[in-house]
Amino acid sequence: PKKSPKRASVKADSPDVKTQLIKKLDDETEKDSDIIVKGLMTDELKEREVGHVSRKVYVAWAKAAGGTWVGILIILCFGAVEGINVLSKWWLTYWSQHGSSESGEIQFLAVYAAINLAVIITTFIRVVIVMLAGLRASRRLFEELLDVVLRAPMSFFDTTPIGRILNRFSKDMYTIDENLVSTLRSYLSTIFSVVSTILVISSITPWFTVCLIPIIIFYVSQQMYFNITYRELKRMDSVIRSPLYALLGETLDGVSTIRAFGAEQSLLRRLVDMLNKQQNAYFLTCTAQCWLAIRLEIIGTFIILFACLSAVLQHGSHGGDAGFAGLAGLAISFALSVTQSLNWSVRMASDMEANMVAVERVEQYRKIPSEAARALDKDVALGPYWPSLGAIRFENAKLRYRPGLPLVLKGLNLYIPARSKVGICGRTGAGKSSLCLALMRIVELDTGSIKVDGVDIRTVGLSRLRSKIAVIPQDPVLFSGSVRTNLDPFNEFTDERLYEVLGRVGLYVDRAASSSSLSSMSERQTSPVVKSVEDEVFESGNNFSVGQRQLLVFARALLRGANVVIMDEATAAVDADTDARIQRVMRVDFQHATCITVAHRINSILDSDYILVMDDGRAAEFDTPANLLSRGGMFRDLVNASKEA
Ligand SMILES: Nc1ncnc2c1ncn2[C@@H]1O[C@H](COP(=O)(O)OP(=O)(O)OP(=O)(O)O)[C@@H](O)[C@H]1O
Ligand SMILES: [Mg+2]
Incomplete structure (x- = not known):
């Protein structure tokens, strides 16, 4: 074995030299691990898709979840919940203007309770349907992934690091199982609530629609800007996890070798290094979310401002009518809650797209060629005793x-x-x-x-x-x-x-x-x-x-x-x-x-x-x-x- 001339020439007994030596070794391993991390990552970075998650991925997930009819059913449920919600708030307005006598109160209360009971029941049905659809989708996708990997030719296993395969089965499947459905649910419900808010405000104070146009333009532009960054960061995050998993697996397998050679420190450093890189991506996703939140808060504030302004403006044209005051109150109370819905709708939209990356990665594996057929028609002709x-x-x-x-x-x-x-x-x-x-x-x-x-x-x-x-x-x-x-x-x-x-x-x-x-x-x-x-x-x-x-x-x-x-x-x-x-x-x-x-x-x-x-x-x-x-x-x-x- 070659001895490094530098290391051989220094005497290792003085403490200074020792620390120097250790430092040099540290630097070298750091360089090594950098190269290894980069090498492992570039492969997968190349493999990763860029740009929007394609429609095909959404379609593939929707198909696995049950197809068109399930989709229509889900949309209907969300519409129903939101409709009944608006009805419940409107009923309060109506009650405040028409409720007077003692006996009438009970009736108003009963109707209000009934409406809210309907909200509870439809919300429950909605959750069950979405969850079942999600469960079905992830089971299908998992089975397909498993099937593809089990049938893959040996060359696939020779050329694919095991961490990458494990990552598909662990992190990506976890995302599809746990996160995708809940983000989808939150996304749909916030979208429906934003749309219903805008509809309610516009129908009560039509002037509001004029202000709506610049708000929508600003909203869409910010969302697009955010989405691009956020999606890529999420992709990076998943990609960087693969070498981490691979290293973890290798370390566990080779733990006796590592101990024998006293290589704990260098492996630890390599692991920490990779973790840092992965945390970089993760930290940036959080920062991006804060960036977005500030912008959305501003939009929400403008919506409230315009809702109030248009109520004041139109108050004059209604001639101080008490009925309008109640409705204007309804519009403003809807506007007050819109900030949060807006914030969530965008965040959920990007989260959903980011989570869809998991489906995209699982779908990628469908392209793996399969081994030859397990069974052929000719097998029967061979008779049971061949060979x-x-x-x-x-x-x-x-x-x-x-x-x-x-x-x-x-x-x-x-x-x-x-x-x-x-x-x-x-x-x-x-x-x-x-x-x-x-x-x-x-x-x-x-x-x-x-x-x-x-x-x-x-x-x-x-x-x-x-x-x-x-x-x-x-x-x-x-x-x-x-x-x-x-x-x-x-x-x-x-x-x-x-x-x-x-x-x-x-x-x-x-x-x-x-x-x-x-x-x-x-x-x-x-x-x-x-x-x-x-x-x-x-x-x-x-x-x-x-x-x-x-x-x-x-x-x-x-x-x-x-x-x-x-x-x-x-x-x-x-x-x-x-x-x-x-x-x-x-x-x-x-x-x-x-x-x-x-x-x-x-x-x-x-x-x-x-x-x-x-x-x-x-x-x-x-x-x-x-x-x-x-x-x-x-x-x-x-x-x-x-x-x-
Ligand atoms: N999975 C693989 N991918 C690519 N090349 C391989 C693979 N497995 C073996 N080879 C190559 O095929 C050649 C023959 O390997 P093989 O395993 O058949 O040798 P062998 O005669 O069984 O040797 P041994 O006596 O060591 O078991 C070797 O040169 C090796 O580099
Ligand atoms: Mg052999």
Whole structure:
């Protein structure tokens, strides 16, 4: 490793030098984190849309919420609530002018109570309808998002940082669930109340309409100015959150590595740095809101002023009529409350647009291409037993992980006879795992074809294909839950069967049955790894060693049974004894299956029927081990090397 000359040249024992050193390190990490933050962000900044949230996004949300009829129903409800509200205030005016006798009071009061009861009931109905529509929309959107992501091809996961995906599922979905509907509700109700206020004032004092024109012009111009800024700030806020989430996730995953290297401080700094950047955007959204509030207060004040002025002006033309005085009072009381409604209407309008950005971001993911079809009509024609033999033919198979990347399989030609046991070896990066992925169509071939029992796998639905091939991957994956949920997630097998396979891989010892003959090391273990199928499995199987995890995954494959079994370094982390035992189990249990075993440990594949030596994406050698050994070549070199070791 290169040593930085500057750091090597200073003596680290004087305190001054030490603080200097620490400061220098700090600066460097700061620079690093800056670059990382920028790098992560620019990607997503590029990805983000600019300008208005397009109408399509609103339409998509409305469609998910239930479409036109639900929309009409909601508008009607809001109209009804506002209408009855105005009626209730008007009734007060009427009452104040006509109510006089004692008996009449009760009647007036009863009508007033009835009107207000109607307000309460319609408001309740309105809230329920809007909430249900919102709930429906977010459920639909979530399901669509989940569906799209689950069907996305591997290249999507390779190129998209996990934080970005999590952000869609957490922050954006939260916004749609929690904020969008309530802002929509507030927006509609304030808009309706502003409109009703203006209608009431204009109908009582028509002079008011003249002043209304400049007010509206000012209002619209301010709102547009504000909206642009506010929307972009909100977008920034969501974009900056992604690297933050990503860093948080990575830190949690790598917490032991971070501790081991004592990198807490530098990570903390990086996190604080990102938080600061995110807070910048958030703080500015708050500032922008204050800016707007001041302007709206002014508009509200002018509305009150003009409402009063026009009442005074028109008082003369009505000749001091007492009835007009009551109505003018009504108009002014409406005007007094308009400031708040105005303020809220604009804020809610921008909030709604800003929240719609969440829908926009979720909708963006709809453009992700999907994997090939899960099921095809042709699957049925294959019959239930395909592939009964498991003969595999690669014809000039070329594979690359993504367009623009170099080929990884470079024209592979290979015929694996039915039910044979094939061992694959080759240098790191030769394409062994890629070959396995191609067989499962996790990554699709560029050109060429793979035929299983004469059927091109490209013509088979993915579910069908993948259910018939068991893969034991290079890195064993367990899920938190119990041993049972890991082996048999769909509850298809009995406990006895589970214990049997666990016993076969050496993770479970049936004390009653095994007391007589104990042979291999794993059987001699005094305490078996798995005591019951209900044993807990922690997150990603952390309470098992890597070797034990591999054995569990192997047990899972045993349970499933398949006609083609692929083991990609599945026993790399277990001891030689256990490995040999697994090979034996495989020979018996997968007797009728085609088994492909990738192994660096030559011994574990020496007694295969065939050996494939991969080299740089091609099949360098393929023959029986005996032939390869006598002929000489890469395989014999590998065997000799392993013997020397
Ligand atoms: N997800 C990926 N995206 C892009 N390139 C990849 C990806 N996975 C593997 N590669 C490239 O494909 C080549 C072959 O990788 P592969 O995993 O098939 O090697 P391997 O033979 O299984 O090696 P090992 O013995 O280390 O498991 C490598 O050069 C690697 O850079
Ligand atoms: Mg590999």
